[in-house]
Amino acid sequence: MNHSNENEDLSLIREALEGNRDSFGALVDKYKDALFNFVYKLMYNRDDAMDVCQDTYLKAYTHLKEFKVEYKFSTWLYTIAINTSRNKLKRRKFAFFSIDKPVQNDDEEITAEPADTAETTEQALLKKEKNELLSEIIRSLSPDYRIPFLLKHEENRSLEEIAGITGLSTGVVKIRIHRARNILFKKFKERV
């Protein structure tokens, strides 16, 4: 348990509730990258991810007085993000949507590999291919499985945290993660 981190969040929340916008800004800064990364891996569209994240922080701000001391701010924030994402994903079924081309991150060149890993270009390309295939298969998972799976693997959260964020019991969370892995395994074998 990281007490000082939670105390820091509590202080920032208290200050934000007193009207200090900079304190809320500090909270936004603290979690924005991890949140954006997670939402992007869930939505696979930068514009959608941006909309969801902006919406999430806005909702967090307007509901800040409802934040309970026993929550971790990051858990609470992600609960909001996931509910917002789900709504957006539901709407996609009926609308024409675009999924970003796989992999390319604005800041990253996939071809560059650090010298000390001794990974050949061939290995790097293979990894890239695997990543793309994996992303594609993860995207094909229904949100009910994709969300717990990503919370586990992308965010490394504990069962309890995932249960808190999704509102499911730890038992159900576990089953969903196991099933997600099963589905990935089957689909991967079909393709390779």
Added chain:
Amino acid sequence: MECNKINDRLLNEYFDNELDEKTARVLSEHIINCAACGEKLAFIKGVSSLISDSPKVSAPAGFTTRVLSNLPLSGGTGETAPRTFFPGAIALNLKSLSAAAGFLLVFASVILFGSRHYFQKNVNVTFEVALQDASVVTLAGDFNDWNMYNTPLNEEDGVWSVTVPIKKGKYQYSIIVDGKKWYPDPQAEIDVKRNSKIKVPAMEII
């Protein structure tokens, strides 16, 4: 290729280190000899590594500025105004008064309003409680409008404490643990006269 002996759940739990030592060892030995389980486990490991190593996307530049510029203006969080010292028609912000004017006003208030808190002077009161397995501990009482979030305690070696400036007088207070448990319960009353330390009686959390 399917394994008839080990069920899917066990294999996953093995990967997640959720099995006790004995069961884990049994599984470990089985996996060495079972191609189906070996393949599945290797896949889960592979996926886990791929995701861990995958590039992390950052929030776009100007993200925070954009969030802040979209926040509702004044009073958006709906926080109530701080309780003023003087009840009734006269609502004054103490901080904005000069010392001399402050003294006069205090004197007047004692006579006119008969407040329980006779002296303006603050004393430092330290609240201390020993707790095991608590994550977040806060202090609420008459002196801070029973605001659960306002005053977190800091921990050192299982002892949680915070020092707050309080005007002399009688108060009720509580320590709130993880937002759920309140100590003492029912609330005790303290009579604050000087710098002091209050050891909050707490039931041991089982």
